[in-house]
Amino acid sequence: MAGPLDGMKVIEVGLLIQGPQAAALLADMGAEVIKVELPGIGDQGRYIFLGDGDLRSAVFIGCNRGKRGLTLDLRHDQGANIFKKLTETADIVISNFKPGTLDEWGLGYEDLAAINPRIIWAAGSTFGPVGPDASREGADLAGQSAGGLISTTGREGDPPTPVGAFIADHIGSLNMVAGILAALNARHESGLGQRIEVSLVGGQIWAQATEYTHYLLTGKIPGRSNLGHPLIPAAYRIFQTADGWIGLIGLSAEAKDVFFALVGRPEMAMDPRFDALLLSPEELKSLLAELEPIFLEKTTNEWCELLKEAGARFAPVRNYAEVVADEGVWENDYFVEVKDASGESQRVVGTPIRMSETPLQPSATAPDLGQHSDEILSEVGYSAAQIEEFRAAGTV
Template sequence: MLALEGLKVLDLSRVLAGPWCTQTLADLGADVWKVENPQGGDDTRSWMPPDINGESTYFLCCNRSKRSIAIDLRDPEGQRLVRELARRADVVVENFRKGALDRFGLGYDDLREINPRLIYCSISGYGRSGSRAEEAGYDFAIQAESGLMAITGEVDGEPMKLGVAICDIVSGMNAVQAILAALLAREKTGEGQFIDIALLDSAVNVLANVASGYLATGKPPGRYGNAHASIAPYQVFPASDGSFAVAVGNDLQFRALCAKVINRPELADDPRFATAKTRASRRAELAEILSEIFRTKSKAYWVEALKAAGVPGGQIRTVPEVFAAPEAEERGMFVEVDDARHGKLKLPAPALHLRGTPTRTPTAPPRLGEHTDAILAEVLGLDDEARDRLRMEGTVA
């Protein structure tokens, strides 16, 4: 059994945050109907390179196990079709600009009239309330405005963004949590509800301990590069042939590092470094001592020594090295799916591991409108003649 088997999701979202949410729902067993513009579909279908035989790998990352139906939302008949899908759906996910779907008769107030049990999840840059609700939100701008970039990068360097669209991804994850909570609530109340997920809210929430540190003390945080504001040694160190990461989280681990890894047990008793607080306050001195030691041997030597001593750390892998590592296959971090165009296609796999209700076996992301006929026939009961008429009129594709 799949955890969300039988759940029907009407996916009106595109790009990343919404599709990431609906992909997770699909992983858990939901039937996701991805509604796309017949003229080009989801924006990310054109985001390349990289691509595989002309198909965007960006689109592939967040649309596995869905079904695509191409409907023109500007067409009144297309709007009617989407309302009929919403009548039969459990969940709607959308990330249009504020008011856009209301003009099509597809806003929350419109759809809850025909389906009071509908859970309607709206994802936007700045939320559906507040002075910035009308603005579009993009991950890079949100990383900048949320404070995430201000705390990322080298101490004296420029603020830096993360290498992936973290605000979009975290917002998609928050949307999944909210939808699952709303589904549980619906079991008690019999009614759906409106969910308002904002990229800015999600990004600020990710500040976590940095946010609580500022709010409690009033002291603005800084950047530490690859180091940690509260823990040391917790950073990248140079070896004789490259760099590796050390992540000492407590005094016991520091003692193990000193005694079992670098053979300097006296450092653990040095008053400058004996506690987490003193190590953090003297991190530069400690880093200088450790760097001198670590430069004497290879990164492979130190990584193995850390592992043997039970001290957290690791090599700094490239992406190819990640997927070549044995644990990538052992833990199912990627999957090979059958694909009509490419034969076999490797994709990132779900990170959710449920023993009783495992995730579904992934299927390839759909081509634009690949399942238009199937959804119109199966969900709305339209016969060949009705579907042909809609295609001739340009309502669907």
Template sequence: MREVFLMVGPLQGIKVLELSRTLAGPFASMLLADMGADVLKVEQPGIGDETRGYTPPEIAGESTYYLSLNRNKRGMTLNLKTDAGKEIVRRLVAESDILIENFRNGTMEKLGLGYNELKEINPRLVYCAVSGFGRTGLMKDEPAYDLVLQGFGGLMSVTGEAGSPPVKVGYSIVDLTTGLYASLGVMMALWVREKTGKGQYVEASLLESIVSLQTYLAQGVMATGIAPKRMGSAHPNIVPYQAFETKDGYVIIAIPNDWLWKKMCDALGLNELKDNPKFSVNADRVKYRTELIGLMTVYSKSKTTKEITDKLRAAGVPGGPINDISQVLAEPQIKEREMIVEVEHPTIGMLKMLGIPIKLSETPGSVRIAPPLLGQHTSEVLDHLGYSAEDIVHLKEKGVI
């Protein structure tokens, strides 16, 4: 009989050393922490992760930006420019499974903490380097942030209304995707380590992440040489698949095939559109997009968002309202799926946070630890490494911690 381990994360026993800040790296390590990994976040003394200063908004003096990315981690401060600080990192590496860093290209090597140096200390180490443009190539030393790559990577060229100035996506989607890829990369490297006993070097970059998301758009360009343009909420290959104005707002109607097209027409009573041969198949609906969207907009403007969504939902046709984030978080389905949880914070009290999106039946993830205060676990970590109370005082006096 298969043994079941309830409420134990699948990564329990895996130690992660996080030498990253801002978004992509911390998000990657938090995903691992949510699944049970012991993540130790190392920050600069007196300053910490720069997102601690991304305010407002804040709760009891803590940046909500920082809080959103650093739960389930222990935190310590360490000056990596000091010899004592580097020695502490080496000791931590000796017992770590994963290291995640997002310093500028070459920084870790200048510190004597690059992968080639650290794998000599721990050959089983999975070292993950997160960067803007990758660690090789002509642009490897260029500075990069999410917004820069939304532009450079092509995302802003297809985001927004036709004829309007370029706009960015509302989420930091490039950073977040890079964090996802980084966590996936280290998990694959861990799997290989189980078979070979050896760690390896893993890379994830903002550029490659956003380019990889181009998928069907990039494939179309490689086939035709024609770059897609901004189309608002519309889809270049599927019609109707966009937002429509209503009496009191907007509604999404998403029809990806001809079968659902007929169901939609029946649900909304659009018999004239259903019987029109120009709209019977998607290729023709794309061809006659302007005419069709115009006719559907006349209908949608005569109804409220709820009237349309109720009809679509009753018929099993994809569609829905455009919620703001407060409305999303108030949805009963969010509560049902445990996507809002609470954890005790040392200064805030009970802190509400987003839940775990991946559900595992036998080894689920969990939110166990609130995001650490700056340096909260420094003494605890150093004590574990064998430093005495006197040593710790001395390190603090020297600005190492």
């Protein structure tokens, strides 16, 4: 069954996560994606190895599924001219190189729009397209740091704590995809493409809209999250159990009555501290002094059963092995199996979007460096002899 972007052609000149993951999601949506890499070197994400002699890269495999691979040296005229020929029939170009790099190579938006006015040119940066840091390189950690997220995570008194995933990069890639889809819709009416610019810092600020709005309204800087959230009632929190941890997302009036009756503390259901939107440090400390010992009395599984019975919103804190072992995540296609070049099955992260008529689905594993160069170049009119000349010159 065709995907929603069936027939769309994407050329990705990306590295690491932000650009490549955006292109991978478009591939899941059915677009044809060509990944362009430097001959003999490729995306630096290929070289973040698993370790212990295993030369596979989770960064590259995780962000480059469903693509065809082309090597092309864009730093020289011959490579740039081949790239321009590819864009004649392309719909979208994606890059997250250092800002200005494609422009220096004559492959900026104005250059390509002069060849193909329908082209949608999407660029990802760390700090944004304008401003004093616009030309600086960065990566996920810079996005988390400059966007303020790290200042709120972790415990009071501890050093600033990065999130344990490349969250700035992935939010940046989602914003890029959103911009591309909006531009495709606009092109349907105007017939013209446009430039799209997203950044890691901008994505981090957007992802903290509630917290930043609180600051803009009050002038109060949020504290550290500790085991919960600085702007939400104390029951929105991670609690330690007898054998693990559980995340409790507050208790409704009805759930409070049932829950505290089940644990033999019905009087706590009347405690007004559960309903307070903000608690003083003293109030929070006294409330947690009563709650935390209760959760230590039972195992995580026992609490899950009690909280289900109470109608509470909660989830056990799981590690990656526990998540992957969950039947539900496989039934929802949050993990799927695809075939690699040898026909072997490989488990990959699926697409978190379900569509009834045009389903999204990873179609293949990440390509080897330059795996499809010959077929891609022949499709745009280059002969086998020309391709060999390009290869001999180091262009391909």
